[in-house]
Amino acid sequence: MLVVPTLTFEQARACILEQVTCGTTAETVSIDDAPARVLAQDLAADRDYPPLPRSARDGFAVRAADLPGRLRVIGEAPAGVHFAGTVGPGEAVEIMTGAQMPAGADAVVMVEHTSVEGEEVIIDRSAAAGDNFTEAGAEAAAGEVVLTRGSRIGATEVALLATIGATTVPVYGRPRTAILATGDELVAIDAFPDPWQIRNSNAHALAAQVARAGGCPQILPVARDTVEAATPLIERGLESDLLLLSGGVSAGKYDIIERVLDRLGAEFFFDRVLIQPGQPLVFGRARGTFFFGLPGNPASTMVTFELFARAALEVLGGQVGPTLPITLARLTHEFRQRPGLTRFPPARLGADRPEVTPVRWSGSGDVPALCRANAFLVTDPERDYWPAGELIRVLPKR
Amino acid sequence: MLVVPTLTFEQARACILEQVTCGTTAETVSIDDAPARVLAQDLAADRDYPPLPRSARDGFAVRAADLPGRLRVIGEAPAGVHFAGTVGPGEAVEIMTGAQMPAGADAVVMVEHTSVEGEEVIIDRSAAAGDNFTEAGAEAAAGEVVLTRGSRIGATEVALLATIGATTVPVYGRPRTAILATGDELVAIDAFPDPWQIRNSNAHALAAQVARAGGCPQILPVARDTVEAATPLIERGLESDLLLLSGGVSAGKYDIIERVLDRLGAEFFFDRVLIQPGQPLVFGRARGTFFFGLPGNPASTMVTFELFARAALEVLGGQVGPTLPITLARLTHEFRQRPGLTRFPPARLGADRPEVTPVRWSGSGDVPALCRANAFLVTDPERDYWPAGELIRVLPKR
Numbered sequence: 001m002l003v004v005p006t007l008t009f010e011q012a013r014a015c016i017l018e019q020v021t022c023g024t025t026a027e028t029v030s031i032d033d034a035p036a037r038v039l040a041q042d043l044a045a046d047r048d049y050p051p052l053p054r055s056a057r058d059g060f061a062v063r064a065a066d067l068p069g070r071l072r073v074i075g076e077a078p079a080g081v082h083f084a085g086t087v088g089p090g091e092a093v094e095i096m097t098g099a100q101m102p103a104g105a106d107a108v109v110m111v112e113h114t115s116v117e118g119e120e121v122i123i124d125r126s127a128a129a130g131d132n133f134t135e136a137g138a139e140a141a142a143g144e145v146v147l148t149r150g151s152r153i154g155a156t157e158v159a160l161l162a163t164i165g166a167t168t169v170p171v172y173g174r175p176r177t178a179i180l181a182t183g184d185e186l187v188a189i190d191a192f193p194d195p196w197q198i199r200n201s202n203a204h205a206l207a208a209q210v211a212r213a214g215g216c217p218q219i220l221p222v223a224r225d226t227v228e229a230a231t232p233l234i235e236r237g238l239e240s241d242l243l244l245l246s247g248g249v250s251a252g253k254y255d256i257i258e259r260v261l262d263r264l265g266a267e268f269f270f271d272r273v274l275i276q277p278g279q280p281l282v283f284g285r286a287r288g289t290f291f292f293g294l295p296g297n298p299a300s301t302m303v304t305f306e307l308f309a310r311a312a313l314e315v316l317g318g319q320v321g322p323t324l325p326i327t328l329a330r331l332t333h334e335f336r337q338r339p340g341l342t343r344f345p346p347a348r349l350g351a352d353r354p355e356v357t358p359v360r361w362s363g364s365g366d367v368p369a370l371c372r373a374n375a376f377l378v379t380d381p382e383r384d385y386w387p388a389g390e391l392i393r394v395l396p397k398r
Numbered sequence: 399m400l401v402v403p404t405l406t407f408e409q410a411r412a413c414i415l416e417q418v419t420c421g422t423t424a425e426t427v428s429i430d431d432a433p434a435r436v437l438a439q440d441l442a443a444d445r446d447y448p449p450l451p452r453s454a455r456d457g458f459a460v461r462a463a464d465l466p467g468r469l470r471v472i473g474e475a476p477a478g479v480h481f482a483g484t485v486g487p488g489e490a491v492e493i494m495t496g497a498q499m500p501a502g503a504d505a506v507v508m509v510e511h512t513s514v515e516g517e518e519v520i521i522d523r524s525a526a527a528g529d530n531f532t533e534a535g536a537e538a539a540a541g542e543v544v545l546t547r548g549s550r551i552g553a554t555e556v557a558l559l560a561t562i563g564a565t566t567v568p569v570y571g572r573p574r575t576a577i578l579a580t581g582d583e584l585v586a587i588d589a590f591p592d593p594w595q596i597r598n599s600n601a602h603a604l605a606a607q608v609a610r611a612g613g614c615p616q617i618l619p620v621a622r623d624t625v626e627a628a629t630p631l632i633e634r635g636l637e638s639d640l641l642l643l644s645g646g647v648s649a650g651k652y653d654i655i656e657r658v659l660d661r662l663g664a665e666f667f668f669d670r671v672l673i674q675p676g677q678p679l680v681f682g683r684a685r686g687t688f689f690f691g692l693p694g695n696p697a698s699t700m701v702t703f704e705l706f707a708r709a710a711l712e713v714l715g716g717q718v719g720p721t722l723p724i725t726l727a728r729l730t731h732e733f734r735q736r737p738g739l740t741r742f743p744p745a746r747l748g749a750d751r752p753e754v755t756p757v758r759w760s761g762s763g764d765v766p767a768l769c770r771a772n773a774f775l776v777t778d779p780e781r782d783y784w785p786a787g788e789l790i791r792v793l794p795k796r
Contacts, residue, residue, distance in 0.1 A: 031587070035609065047593075049765075050763065056763070080583025080584070097695065098581070098695070139765070146769070151769070154606070156768040157769055158599075158602050159696050159700065159765050159768070161602075163597055164597075165590070165597055184476060185477035190565045195445075196480050201556075201560035202557070204429060204556050205560065206553075208556040212553065225478075255456075298557050302553055323748075323750055325772075325794045327792055328789065329725045329726060330726075350721075367447075367557050367558045371545060371558050375723075396725070
């Protein structure tokens with residue numbers, strides 16, 4: 001018989017991050033195909049950033065010691081043009097945001113604080129050396145690593161890749177992720193189910209989650225609730241980089257998935273986590289491939305993917321240090337729970353405001369309620385009551 | 399001369415949401431291509447959910463009035479199979495999660511709280527009618543709208559589409575979004591710039607942001623700082639559903655973009671917002687197309703896109719009520735600012751915890767600092783100091 005530990009939410013996350021390592025190889029893509037991919041090498045600055053001292057404002061480049069005062073304007077320095085002159089005592093150069101600081105100047109005064117009379121500029125306030133410009137190399141020195149292997153590429157990373165001229169980008173391959181829904185009650189999504197049947201929504205929802213997390217989803221045929229039906233499909237799924245099963249992992253006598261995996265020589269790291277939705281949850285490895293046995297109720301499937309399987313997928317795909325963006329918001333209504341589990345009930349964050357309202361739901365099968373939510377609460381297992389106005393942890397949908 | 403208002407952060411968001419309306423037409427895609435698209439019709443449940451009372455647990459379906467007690471097991475109800483019998487007094491049916499409740503039963507007792515002896519099950523605790531099952535129609539009634547027009551489709555929406563058998567999905571088209579970077583200092587990203595030049599990173603970063611927000615980006619050639627060069631490119635951009643300009647909108651004398659737009663008959667809704675980064679920021683409409691003049695410093699460009707242009711793009715693409723997921727976190731270090739502006743400095747959220755650390759940066763040109771961040775602080779313009787441990791608003795990168 002299997003003896004597999006029950007873990008807390010935090011222990012289960014830690015276990016996954018300890019077990020899984022990068023499982024794909026690198027390839028090269030164009031910068032415009034790089035978003036959502038994971039960088040496969042450290043990348044360094046090709047020159048100092050900024051390469052020369054750079055004005056942060058439109059205004060006048062001056063010698064701070066001359067101010068307040070009336071200065072002679074000896075020229076102008078627009079962005080993108082080399083300014084060859086030098087600012088001497090009593091002199092100023094009109095300068096634009098992004099332009100190179102002229103030699104001799106040690107401060108920029110914002111145009112809003114100046115007035116021009118003929119060839120002179122009048123500045124009534126003092127300035128300090130260093131005002132309103134950025135020193136050469138202040139953001140990065142030539143050769144310094146500015147993007148590290150394992151970074152997920154978003155818009156800011158694209159900006160940096162473009163800045164340093166990385167028009168092609170080394171990225172990790174997308175982990176091939178097999179999705180295997182199990183259960184005699186499932187019919188295809190284009191079928192009309194009998195009242196005791198449901199359409200196979202989990203496979204399609206998981207495919208969307210896998211793609212969003214950087215994986216390549218492959219939906220396998222539904223596995224019926226027999227060892228004979230499930231075994232060849234599980235074997236096929238184990239040929240991928242990751243196998244996600246849904247259903248078949250609770251204490252019910254038709255839940256034969258764990259038995260099949262055991263016969264295939266699986267190592268089980270945990271098979272129950274003290275959370276809701278999603279308490280029965282299996283994580284293990286068989287034939288060199290990690291697998292998750294996610295509970296079959298739709299909310300449980302989706303929540304446990306986000307909390308656990310997503311981190312495994314991200315690490316397999318080369319990402320370093322995946323995290324959950326758990327923050328805080330104020331409850332608009334009181335909230336109660338039975339203590340003992342970390343619960344993730346659906347909730348709705350206010351528009352542009354750190355307020356959160358629990359969404360009424362009838363439990364882990366209630367998909368309409370999940371669609372009315374844009375976040376999940378993350379409860380403290382030791383508490384049973386939060387009054388309205390109290391802070392509570394939240395995890396926005398991603 | 400133009401007279402255009404300066405707005406607060408909140409006023410500028412409200413102005414955009416008031417002006418912009420859906421600007422694209424509907425098309426039909428397969429459910430597996432629906433993620434990240436916007437639903438173009440209300441969709442209703444095809445039957446009651448659940449269609450019959452459904453067990454939420456593995457265990458035994460019972461008559462609550464019989465407990466505690468010893469009950470005769472008259473059969474089993476696995477998921478996906480029609481159970482035709484009726485539970486009479488002193489009887490129970492073994493039941494699986496997701497299975498239809500047998501007639502006569504009014505509660506489910508979890509298997510963990512039962513023991514079986516031969517053909518009987520012994521249950522030492524009492525139960526209440528309604529325990530551990532979901533009533534027919536509790537989640538949605540047949541014909542009830544379960545997904546509303548204007549919803550952005552994520553994994554939970556895919557689950558609901560699949561559940562109700564929506565294998566093809568009516569969605570709005572992606573807004574065509576022209577991206578026009580301006581400035582004499584810009585060179586192509588595959589060129590090697592002189593020390594006073596920079597690569598055109600903004601166009602590529604904006605393209606990534608536009609795609610992420612559901613738009614179709616089109617990068618136009620760089621507009622040089624003359625009316626003659628900028629005019630035809632701006633005219634071309636105005637043929638799209640939305641035009642994003644970067645650079646050319648501050649008080650500098652080469653910032654000719656506003657003048658060109660004015661000559662093209664533009665209406666300006668605001669041209670300055672009390673935020674940092676990104677104070678100079680133009681929002682208007684010309685020739686029927688909305689445009690944003692985003693400031694040219696990379697951090698300003700990206701932050702103002704996220705705060706303002708993204709909402710416009712989302713609404714143009716049919717999304718109803720776009721919001722910013724602003725929540726709270728505890729500062730690990732003290733934070734100071736000059737009051738007067740809502741500031742969005744880069745910051746790093748802790749792993750799985752509501753803690754946030756400001757990232758050191760040298761201002762709106764500092765792209766490496768943005769890449770070390772995974773969030774932005776959202777400061778209160780009236781404050782100048784937050785001690786370590788204090789709550790502050792945060793906006794995770796998306």
